[in-house]
Amino acid sequence: MPRGLSMHIGINEIDETKYGTKGELKNPENDAQTMEGLAKAGNFTPIATLLTKDATSDRVAAGLREAASQLSAGDILLLTYAGHGAQVPDKNGDEPDRCDETWVLYDRQFIDDELHALFATFAEGVRILMLSDSCHSGSVARDISFSLSSPELERTFDTNEPDQVRARVRVLPQDAQFRNYQREQETYDEIQHSLPPLDQQDVKADVLLISGCQDNQTSSDGVGPNGLFTETLLKTWKNGAFEGSYSTLHRRVTEAMPFYQTPNLFQSGRSTKEFLGQSPFSI
Structure with a gap:
């Protein structure tokens, strides 16, 4: 019988000494805990739920290595992330926009090259379902040209939804990204130089991402207990009553x-x- 593991990451604030800002959000920890509950109800075994200060690069990598060591063909990993999205300059030439996309973990940004290199350690035939409730996460992600404060986007909120306009969005501000990269450039550049470019990484697992928004959009932190994407997904899921793929x-x-x-x-x-055609969250 196939085995299901899950890992959940939710980051309400980041290390101000590393980023120059706490980047405070309201709901990511709730998202992680809610998705852990959904996983348990579906008979997944959570191997890690990493909240804020525990959501470090070392612990995220260790959790994924542990999952890879336990899963074989036909098994599934449910991986969820809720927090800021960002970018660092691409140093190994694998990104058309010359930027590598990141998850903003508590201690540093986790580069997409790292994530895919860890996916490459999973056995052939393992399924990885990844839910990313973060900004610019269409493919985790390719472009961060929009922010909620841009005049063009503000005009589109002309607006019968004032609560949504006021909601925080899950993107690390450009000035904080710049300061963090300046401070940690040697680390980020070495990570990229030490890993194969994305198009040379042989990922044998079957990876399916459902993300909170497109590459040129932002994800709302929400006005209730969950981020807008996570809240909408849960309402659609209806505690397992949803039927479909x-x-x-x-x-x-x-x-x-x-x-x-x-x-x-x-x-x-x-x-x-x-x-793609399987019943969601089924093992």
């Missing part, structure tokens, strides 16, 4: 979201139609 779930969530935040569905690794 991952592609259907993505479509229904997208239909329920406001026009300015469109969840993305993205496959990588050994992409299969079978995984």
